[in-house]
Amino acid sequence: MKKIGLTGGIASGKSTISHWLVQHGYPVIDADKISREIVAPGEPALAKIAEQFGKTMILPTGELDRKKLGALVFQDTRKRRQLDELLHPIIRYRMNEALNQLEEQGVQAAFLDIPLLYENGLETWVDQTLVVAVSEENQLRRLMTRNKLTEDQARARIASQIPLLDKVKRADAVIDNNGSIEESEAQLRCFLSRWSFLNQT
Numbered sequence: 574m575k576k577i578g579l580t581g582g583i584a585s586g587k588s589t590i591s592h593w594l595v596q597h598g599y600p601v602i603d604a605d606k607i608s609r610e611i612v613a614p615g616e617p618a619l620a621k622i623a624e625q626f627g628k629t630m631i632l633p634t635g636e637l638d639r640k641k642l643g644a645l646v647f648q649d650t651r652k653r654r655q656l657d658e659l660l661h662p663i664i665r666y667r668m669n670e671a672l673n674q675l676e677e678q679g680v681q682a683a684f685l686d687i688p689l690l691y692e693n694g695l696e697t698w699v700d701q702t703l704v705v706a707v708s709e710e711n712q713l714r715r716l717m718t719r720n721k722l723t724e725d726q727a728r729a730r731i732a733s734q735i736p737l738l739d740k741v742k743r744a745d746a747v748i749d750n751n752g753s754i755e756e757s758e759a760q761l762r763c764f765l766s767r768w769s770f771l772n773q774t
């Protein structure tokens with residue numbers, strides 16, 4: 574099966590593109606979605622988070638306090654690495670499981686929405702990379718607005734990833750998401766029409 578890695582920077586527009594793909598019937602495996610599923614109440618990874626980062630990371634509802642954990646790990650590289658070491662192997666395992674299921678269904682090509690594809694050296698694991706890119710200014714503004722972060726908090730999150738421009742240089746295909754969503758979707762449709770392997774299902 575062909576694997577197309579969909580990536581970019583934080584708040585560059587991956588989910589927006591991924592949403593369009595799902596709406597149009599393309600198989601998408603979403604690493605962010607999996608990373609939420611594996612820390613749902615009752616999941617072993619959530620208990621490990623409480624053990625390693627403190628019980629205060631769990632809300633009275635039993636759910637992970639994502640805001641609190643985010644505030645901690647994006648201002649402390651050591652803690653972020655600790656969280657990555659805990660969650661990334663499980664995310665990778667679940668992605669493989671999802672891929673195997675698609676393969677059993679005879680699916681010929683799938684999109685893998687992986688925010689940290691380059692950071693985790695997964696370029697060689699996928700057949701193509703599609704990077705969703707925006708200017709630093711748009712990235713900062715959209716991130717601050719969406720997550721209600723101060724400029725310093727947003728900059729810290731952006732700095733926890735490889736610079737978006739480096740990802741653009743390493744990409745097989747790039748969507749410029751500085752314009753309207755419709756303009757980005759048009760670029761996506763153009764790539765889809767060029768990738769003949771997508772029509773073999």
Ligand SMILES: CC(C)(COP(=O)(O)OP(=O)(O)OC[C@H]1O[C@@H](n2cnc3c(N)ncnc32)[C@H](O)[C@@H]1O)[C@@H](O)C(=O)NCCC(=O)NCCS
Nearest residue numbers: 582583604605608639642643646653657660688689733734
């Ligand atoms: C720290 C957490 C709890 C913050 O939750 P929050 O709801 O605020 O953010 P969310 O999960 O929606 O992630 C938003 C974006 O942040 C970026 N991001 C998330 N985790 C990381 C990380 N460890 N390093 C760098 N960037 C990250 C990604 O671009 C991601 O798309 C959460 O991001 C998390 O559990 N991260 C560790 C797992 C992970 O690496 N996820 C991203 C790739 S699968």
Ligand SMILES: Nc1ncnc2c1ncn2[C@@H]1O[C@H](COP(=O)(O)OP(=O)(O)OP(=O)(O)O)[C@@H](O)[C@H]1O
Nearest residue numbers: 582583584585586587588589715719750752753754
């Ligand atoms: N072309 C666009 N014009 C204006 N706003 C946009 C555009 N594309 C995305 N956005 C907005 O920017 C924000 C970030 O987009 P999105 O959530 O798709 O990014 P992402 O790359 O998936 O982010 P993350 O890495 O944090 O998961 C969202 O609030 C989204 O609605």
